[in-house]
Amino acid sequence: MTDYTLEDVRAALGRGDKATARQMVDLVLKDTPTVEGWLLAAQAVETRDDAIACLQMALRLDPANAEVRAQLQQLGVTPPPVPAPEAVPAPSTPPAPVRVGETTTYDEGVYEMLWDCKFCGTEKLLGKTHKFCPTCGATQDPEWRYFPSDDEKVAVKDHVFVGEDKMCPSCNSLMAGNVEFCTRCGAPQTEAARAKKLSTRTRGMNEKFDREDRDARQLAEARGLNAPAPKAKGRPWWVYGIILLVVAGIGFALFSIFAKRETVGTVQAFEWERSISIDAFSAVPGRSVCTSMPVDAYSVSRSYEQVGSRSVPDGEDCSMQQIDQGDGTFRQQRVCTTRYRQEPVYDYVCSYVVNRWTPSRTARNTGTKETALSWPDPALACGGGATRLGCERESGRNETYTLKFNAGEKRYDCAVPFNLWDNARLEQAFTFQVGIVFDNPDCSTVQPAGG
Ligand SMILES: [Zn+2]
Ligand SMILES: [Zn+2]
Known part of the structure; x- marks a missing residue:
């Protein structure tokens, strides 16, 4: 901190006291680097090289400054071309809303964060405009930033985001995100840490944002650093009980399906069954939306009725968000999700009759090893050759061969392949797997014992 001002420097220069002017301007510039200060410094130094160095510092602060550029040219230095004013601003038309799934985000502008100077107590400084x-x-301390209230908001026009602010690793000054060398000490900013961002805050559409309580937040953060991690809130005991029961139930189900033991059984009897499934051509009632009615439907009656419902967009539910961008500004956006209501859908519904082949009955022959194998006589109505109401046709054949086992006190029936059944003898021993829980035989494992 110095009490000197640029006026004092100017006065010293006016007296021709360059040495004093140098001392004073040095102190002033350490506190507040300004273009004006560096211009005076350029007059106060003794050599041409020093003057050029001062003017170049000024140029860093304001690359387009005409006075600085003119003086550099006088000293025989061609200043670098004026950088194009921050690339592609001019978003004169508001950005289009961004739609992700059911959520639409509307841009509501960019505003300055506020900050308080922790050294001199000046309040409500602008986060982007006042780096110092x-x-x-x-220098601005990003920890001392806060969101303003709605009434205090200062808009940033045509904002171009150049990255979060950096903290100069050498002098700890706050620098814009695209600065390569510290404007205060000249140190390179490649290793610089980025300013921490505040967490986003949200409110309903008919509420206002208050000024964020910076003191309270800093206090909470300071406490959070010392306080032990909060203990995870335990679930009530019965939740664990239910989880345990579910796990036990699944375990038991898996156990009953897969847990098996091997059993030996002796053949007590043989059974076979041959069956033929039969369809009948029948009048079948049906009901559907008339446009998808089968073409051969008859006895049709129509009615207009509700056939379902559909979701219809019915406005949006919105909230307002403020998102710290880390460069001294925050973005405000309205986030909206589409609301839906159900609307009944009406259509013509037809009741009708169609003639279709439908499963009707099964013809079956059964017997033992002493009975000759034979298919049943299906005795099809209309002889199976006609498609008229009441006529019949075959739709499939099935045959099963069952061995009946004794295993100690227990009895098991197993359907097995014909060869196995045909070659088996009475009292012959077979092994097979049996479920431990339900005592059900796994008939795919039947094989002659000792084979
Ligand atoms: Zn201050
Ligand atoms: Zn620095």
């Missing part, structure tokens, strides 16, 4: 305190020259 205009009162005392101290």
Whole structure:
């Protein structure tokens, strides 16, 4: 902190006291680097090289400054071309809403964060405009930033985001995200840490944002650093009980399906069954939306009725968000999800009759090893050759061969392949797997014992 001002420097230069002017301007610039200060410094130094160095510092602060550029040219230095004013602003038309799934985000502008100077106590400084305190020259501390209230908001026009602010690793000054060398100390900013961002805050559409309580947040953060991690809130005991029961139930189900033991059984009897499934051509009632009615439907009656419902967009539910961008600004956006209501859908519904082949009956022959194998006589109505109401046709054949086992006190029936059944003898021993829980035989494992 110095009490000197640029006026004092100017006065010293006016007296021709360059040495004093140099000392004073050095102190002033350490606090508050300004173009004007560096211009005076260029007059106060002794050599041409020093003057050029001062003018180049000024140029860093304001690359387009005409006075600085003119003086550099006078000293025989061609200043670098004026950088194009921040690339592609001019978003004169508001950005189009961004739609992700059911959520639409509407841009509501970019505003300055506020900050308080922790050295001199100046309040409500602008996060983007004031990288340094205009009162005392101290650097902005991003930890001292806060969201303004709705009434305090200062809009940033045509904002171009150049990355989060950096903290100069050498002098700890706050620098814009695209600065390569510290404007205060000249140190390279490649290793610089980025300014921490505040967490996003949200409110309903008919509420206002208050000014964020920076003191309270800093206090909470300071406590959070010392306080032990909060203990995870335990679930009530019965939740664990239910989980345990479910796990036990699944375990038991798996156990009953897969847990098996081997059993030996002796053949007590043989059974076979041969069956033929039969369809009948029948009048079948049906009901559907008339446009998808079968073409051969008859006895049709129509009615207009509700056949379902559909979701119809019915406005949006919105909330307002403020998102810290880390460069001294925050973005405000309206986030909306589409609301739906159900609307009944009406259509013509037809009741009708169609003639279709439908499963009707099964013809079956059964017997033992002493009975000759034979298919049943299906005795099809209309002889199976006609498609008229009441006529019949075959739709499939099935045959099963069952061995009946004794295993100690227990009895098991197993359907097996014909060869196995045909070659088996009475009292012959077979092994097979049996489920431990339900005592059900796994008939795919039947094989002659000792084979
Ligand atoms: Zn200050
Ligand atoms: Zn620095």
